[in-house]
Amino acid sequence: MDMARQRAREAGGGSARQRLTARDWADAALTAIGEGGLAAVAVEPLAARLGTTKGSFYWHFANREALIEAALERWEEIGTEAVITEVEVEPDPVGRLRRLLRRASDGAAEDPLEVSLLATAGQPRVAAALARVTERRIDYVASLFAELGFTEDEARRRALLAYTAYLGHTQLGHAVPQSLPAGAARERYLDGVIDTLARPA
Known part of the structure; x- marks a missing residue:
């Protein structure tokens, strides 16, 4: 199960929409990039994956480019800084x-x-x-x-x-x-x- 779907499930049922964060969206975007490159970062499919609506996306981000930027920052955090801390x-x-x-x-x-x-x-x-x-x-x-x-x-x-x-x-x-x-x-x-x-x- 990918990071985004796991977080949405943990949020639980109808309350998932209220609990989703910008990080949840960034994680979902990273999963999509891993599966299909930047072209796979599209709001509607990500909303479906997260079990929410496009309104949740626009609450956190002005546009797709802002989401991609957040996803790349998240990648730097988990793929580099967190690994260095671990070792x-x-x-x-x-x-x-x-x-x-x-x-x-x-x-x-x-x-x-x-x-x-x-x-x-x-x-x-x-x-x-x-x-x-x-x-x-x-x-x-x-x-x-x-x-x-x-x-x-x-x-x-x-x-x-x-x-x-x-x-x-x-x-x-x-x-x-x-x-x-x-x-x-x-x-x-x-x-x-x-x-x-x-x-x-």
């Missing part, structure tokens, strides 16, 4: 790198949203969000390599390598999933990526 509980930087790559790879395998956003990078709003997210993610990974003693330039280079490995893994996972290892072999593969990148020059 920060690990005290060891190599442990954080392992946990981050596993968490990011698992999320990308389960949800086509990231691949869908990359495919619509020509849209200015999406391009801007991708630029912000990419910079934030690479900066964070570079800080972990810096903790391991690498120079600023080398930490940045390794962070970029790690991020391109993640993106390649994500694209293959959706386009040619049989090309990637599964089960225990997948865990060894992901650990090997980090072991290689964390190894001193």
Whole structure:
């Protein structure tokens, strides 16, 4: 069940319309983007998915573009900031790198949203969000390599390598999933990526 439908169901029956928030609409838009790209963000189908009317949409947003902007901000929040917060509980930087790559790879395998956003990078709003997210993610990974003693330039280079490995893994996972290892072999593969990148020059 997608995030939007789950929230509407939890709101319960006829009261769902009153309880829907801008975040519910943003989550529904993200689900739609993952399923069909930006073209899938249409008010009436989203209202049906949420079990509400277009009036609820216009209570929260002036237009479709405002919803798309809110959805992209929500993606930044749950796809980057929340993940960083989650991995920060690990005290060891190599442990954080392992946990981050596993968490990011698992999320990308389960949800086509990231691949869908990359495919619509020509849209200015999406391009801007991708630029912000990419910079934030690479900066964070570079800080972990810096903790391991690498120079600023080398930490940045390794962070970029790690991020391109993640993106390649994500694209293959959706386009040619049989090309990637599964089960225990997948865990060894992901650990090997980090072991290689964390190894001193």
